[in-house]
Amino acid sequence: MSTKKNTELEEFEPNIIGFLCSWCSYAGADLAGTSRIQYPPNVKIIKVMCSGRVNPMYIINAFQQGADGVLVSGCHPGDCHYTHGNYLARRRVATMKKLLEFLGIEPERVRMTWVSAAEGRKYADVVREVTEDIKKLGPMTKIRREKEW
Amino acid sequence: MKIGVYVCECGSNIASTVDVEDLVEQAKEFPYVEVSRVYKYVCSDPGQVLIKQDIEEKQLDRIVVAACSPRMHEPTFRAVLEDMGLNPYVLEIVNIREQVSWVHDDKSKGTAKAASLLKGAVLRASLMHPLERKKVGVTHNALVIGGGIAGIQASLDLADMGFDTTLVEKSATIGGKMSQLDKTFPTLDCSQCILSPKMVDVNRHPNIDLLALSEVVEVDGYVGNFKVKIKKNPSYVLADKCTLCDDCVPVCPVIEHDEYNQGFSPRRAIYIPYPQAVPASYLIDPNSCLGIDPLICSKCKDVCGPEAIDFDMKPEIIEKEVGAIIVATGYEPYPIENIGEYGYGTIPDVISGLDFERIVSASGPTDGTIRRPSDGKIPKTVVFVHCAGSRDPSKHLPYCSKVCCMYATKHALQYKHLVHDGTAINFFIDIRTAGKDYEEFYQRAAEEDQVIYIRGKVSEVFQDGDKILVKGADTLTGETVELHADLVVLATGLMPSAGTKEIASLLNLSVGMNGFIREAHPKLKPVDTAISGVFVAGTATGPKDIPDAVSSASGAASRAAGILAQDELEIEGTVAQVDEDLCRGCGLCAEACPYSAIEINAINKYGHALRVAFVNEALCKGCGSCAAACLNGAINQLGYTDSQILALIGALGEE
Numbered sequence: 085m086s087t088k089k090n091t092e093l094e095e096f097e098p099n100i101i102g103f104l105c106s107w108c109s110y111a112g113a114d115l116a117g118t119s120r121i122q123y124p125p126n127v128k129i130i131k132v133m134c135s136g137r138v139n140p141m142y143i144i145n146a147f148q149q150g151a152d153g154v155l156v157s158g159c160h161p162g163d164c165h166y167t168h169g170n171y172l173a174r175r176r177v178a179t180m181k182k183l184l185e186f187l188g189i190e191p192e193r194v195r196m197t198w199v200s201a202a203e204g205r206k207y208a209d210v211v212r213e214v215t216e217d218i219k220k221l222g223p224m225t226k227i228r229r230e231k232e233w
Numbered sequence: 234m235k236i237g238v239y240v241c242e243c244g245s246n247i248a249s250t251v252d253v254e255d256l257v258e259q260a261k262e263f264p265y266v267e268v269s270r271v272y273k274y275v276c277s278d279p280g281q282v283l284i285k286q287d288i289e290e291k292q293l294d295r296i297v298v299a300a301c302s303p304r305m306h307e308p309t310f311r312a313v314l315e316d317m318g319l320n321p322y323v324l325e326i327v328n329i330r331e332q333v334s335w336v337h338d339d340k341s342k343g344t345a346k347a348a349s350l351l352k353g354a355v356l357r358a359s360l361m362h363p364l365e366r367k368k369v370g371v372t373h374n375a376l377v378i379g380g381g382i383a384g385i386q387a388s389l390d391l392a393d394m395g396f397d398t399t400l401v402e403k404s405a406t407i408g409g410k411m412s413q414l415d416k417t418f419p420t421l422d423c424s425q426c427i428l429s430p431k432m433v434d435v436n437r438h439p440n441i442d443l444l445a446l447s448e449v450v451e452v453d454g455y456v457g458n459f460k461v462k463i464k465k466n467p468s469y470v471l472a473d474k475c476t477l478c479d480d481c482v483p484v485c486p487v488i489e490h491d492e493y494n495q496g497f498s499p500r501r502a503i504y505i506p507y508p509q510a511v512p513a514s515y516l517i518d519p520n521s522c523l524g525i526d527p528l529i530c531s532k533c534k535d536v537c538g539p540e541a542i543d544f545d546m547k548p549e550i551i552e553k554e555v556g557a558i559i560v561a562t563g564y565e566p567y568p569i570e571n572i573g574e575y576g577y578g579t580i581p582d583v584i585s586g587l588d589f590e591r592i593v594s595a596s597g598p599t600d601g602t603i604r605r606p607s608d609g610k611i612p613k614t615v616v617f618v619h620c621a622g623s624r625d626p627s628k629h630l631p632y633c634s635k636v637c638c639m640y641a642t643k644h645a646l647q648y649k650h651l652v653h654d655g656t657a658i659n660f661f662i663d664i665r666t667a668g669k670d671y672e673e674f675y676q677r678a679a680e681e682d683q684v685i686y687i688r689g690k691v692s693e694v695f696q697d698g699d700k701i702l703v704k705g706a707d708t709l710t711g712e713t714v715e716l717h718a719d720l721v722v723l724a725t726g727l728m729p730s731a732g733t734k735e736i737a738s739l740l741n742l743s744v745g746m747n748g749f750i751r752e753a754h755p756k757l758k759p760v761d762t763a764i765s766g767v768f769v770a771g772t773a774t775g776p777k778d779i780p781d782a783v784s785s786a787s788g789a790a791s792r793a794a795g796i797l798a799q800d801e802l803e804i805e806g807t808v809a810q811v812d813e814d815l816c817r818g819c820g821l822c823a824e825a826c827p828y829s830a831i832e833i834n835a836i837n838k839y840g841h842a843l844r845v846a847f848v849n850e851a852l853c854k855g856c857g858s859c860a861a862a863c864l865n866g867a868i869n870q871l872g873y874t875d876s877q878i879l880a881l882i883g884a885l886g887e888e
């Protein structure tokens with residue numbers, strides 16, 4: 085957490101957790117790699133089979149465990165490998181945002197996007213945007229869990 | 234637990250922007266890590282040997298590889314584990330190439346991100362369990378639903394490959410819409426002449442069980458093991474006794490519209506749909522017969538020499554076990570009654586494309602002379618309206634029906650070939666002729682046969698004396714066009730048949746916005762559906778011409794054969810699993826599952842009848858949507874359990 089305390093001294097670098105579906109968005113992130121597109125290192129990816137796997141509890145948990153932002157990315161509407169898991173994800177993320185607002189957490193800290201396996205450049209753009217957005221919001225402190233070690 | 238960590242340099246691909254030595258050192262401090270090494274190419278043979286030796290010497294039971302994307306080498310490393318007697322699922326791959334070294338050139342930031350991902354992977358690996366790839370047996374029989382050209386082709390292909398195939402057709406004969414067509418574009422070969430030999434083949438094939446007048450009423454089970462109930466409706470004529478002598482027809486007192494001829498000719502209550510029908514047999518239409526009761530009328534029964542008529546026939550339920558299902562339930566023309574502005578139903582000489590097919594046919598109601606319905610005159614001017622009910626998102630079908638430009642052109646050509654001094658005028662929005670030899674066909678109609686093409690939409694159609702006044706706009710000249718025609722033919726679009734909708738809901742197949750069955754992938758899996766073991770052929774997925782319907786049918790047959798040829802199917806280990814003690818039987822998971830893989834069953838536990846979720850592993854595709862829906866944390870996705878993901882979140886959150 086040391087970097088965060090020094091926000092006045094050096095620029096705040098947000099820590100963002102990205103849940104990416106394996107068929108579209110994770111493959112899109114791989115394509116950004118094979119195309120050698122550079123983007124900020126702030127988003128760390130957790131691969132799930134389908135964006136529909138993202139339990140809303142994971143979003144809360146991410147904030148509790150130290151994340152400043154959360155990205156959920158799935159296949160474009162109509163392209164979900166599992167027919168409609170991405171719609172479930174969209175619905176759940178929308179609900180979760182309302183809950184966050186209720187808790188006094190900026191709902192903009194959670195972002196849902198569609199990135200296909202062909203959209204390496206889009207993935208890099210998304211990471212750049214989310215990083216910038218969360219930078220502006222500053223560190224997340226509200227529901228962070230204190231750690232013993 | 235003993236975890237081995239292997240960090241790959243990938244030549245310099247990883248090592249140049251990630252401090253791999255530092256990663257290896259950090260990993261040594263992570264829980265359960267027994268050995269942590271760096272290697273130039275972990276995926277190479279010597280790299281694999283390194284892992285294998287460690288597994289043996291150090292008794293490792295979880296492996297973490299930090300290298301390229303799991304989409305590259307997960308199968309490679311799983312095989313390494315399997316070779317050493319470990320379960321292939323106790324492997325975690327950290328993507329530090331595509332998602333770190335190639336995209337971040339700041340070495341210290343890249344290394345920090347890689348270390349965080351690696352720590353998450355080690356924690357996750359410590360929570361992994363061996364998973365089982367279960368096996369299910371396969372019934373080597375197939376079911377094809379719908380006996381149009383697509384279902385016929387699929388059945389013949391499967392039967393020729395040696396699989397026993399049941400073909401279920403709702404109506405009295407197979408053949409579908411193609412049997413009503415006169416000639417087919419772009420070659421103008423006679424539809425019946427190319428179709429009926431295939432229909433005969435179906436009937437004679439030792440591996441095909443043809444059930445006409447039948448419907449699938451229940452489907453249970455899963456890929457390789459479907460249980461199907463089919464209701465066979467009575468025809469009241471024993472097909473094996475009927476000699477097709479036609480003696481019964483003249484004595485029948487009932488006159489009905491003949492569906493095959495689009496109502497332009499009569500038939501009796503006992504009839505044969507058309508001479509080439511298969512099964513080749515007469516049947517009684519119970520809706521028009523005076524009673525199916527010898528006390529009311531038994532004229533046909535009395536004259537039938539071979540005693541083929543049986544009034545006591547009852548509906549039968551036939552049960553079949555099949556390994557794969559092909560849906561080929563076809564299309565229906567868009568009901569032009571819906572297009573009020575074109576006067577169908579009120580103006581007798583406004584007809585549909587399918588009506589025209591019958592009127593132009595040598596075996597049709599006018600014996601092949603084109604006569605208009607109202608007064609039987611040979612029309613001198615015929616207007617063909619393209620896109621009737623298609624490409625009209627505000628009122629009718631939003632999409633292009635693909636075949637209408639071609640068949641309207643075919644109709645104009647056929648008309649010109651039969652009425653040499655006649656005028657054929659086609660109103661079109663665009664001409665769509667994408668298909669082999671299609672553009673040439675259209676050019677020939679316009680140039681050699683002087684079919685007139687006007688670009689523009691017909692706005693209104695009126696009866697004007699014995700003529701029909703057609704009003705439209707010529708969008709090329711900007712002028713309004715008014716002309717008098719003797720006959721107007723509406724090239725109506727294709728929409729999913731009622732049977733397609735029924736089957737989609739029976740089998741839980743998802744349908745697109747327009748009601749056609751949705752493919753598993755629109756480009757790469759065009760004949761698969763979201764349900765394993767269920768395939769789709771022909772126009773049930775969308776408008777197609779005959780060549781496309783036939784090739785999709787052969788495609789579906791070969792995809793189905795891929796299953797039917799196996800003795801056992803292996804099921805991925807990453808399926809959903811229910812903790813019966815936590816489950817409250819609410820069914821939220823079942824609602825979320827895209828594959829209907831979850832049922833809520835009552836079980837007897839602790840002396841109570843409890844409702845709990847039950848996952849059918851053969852149907853589950855391991856998406857995990859159910860696990861995200863459950864409010865009790867009672868259902869989990871093996872290989873992606875909540876505890877594994879929470880461990881990852883914990884590590885990544887730490888910085």
Ligand SMILES: Cc1cc2nc3c(=O)[nH]c(=O)nc-3n(C[C@H](O)[C@H](O)[C@H](O)COP(=O)(O)OP(=O)(O)OC[C@H]3O[C@@H](n4cnc5c(N)ncnc54)[C@H](O)[C@@H]3O)c2cc1C
Nearest residue numbers: 379381382383403409410417418563564732771772778779
């Ligand atoms: C006017 C017109 C002219 C055409 N001309 C041409 C042409 O010249 N060349 C060309 O290539 N294409 C032409 N086409 C297109 C052609 O008709 C189709 O490509 C073809 O018939 C599609 O065959 P199918 O097997 O997919 O569907 P269908 O022919 O509709 O067959 C479906 C079958 O399934 C049965 N069925 C439906 N539901 C069920 C159920 N629930 N259970 C059991 N059985 C069921 C139906 O009874 C039917 O027999 C034309 C179309 C029209 C409308």
Ligand code: SF4
Nearest residue numbers: 816817819820822863
């Ligand atoms: S597993 Fe969960 S969601 Fe499914 S029925 Fe049981 S409690 Fe409900």
Ligand code: SF4
Nearest residue numbers: 826853854856857859
């Ligand atoms: S993992 Fe997906 S496919 Fe399997 S039961 Fe759950 S929701 Fe259905």
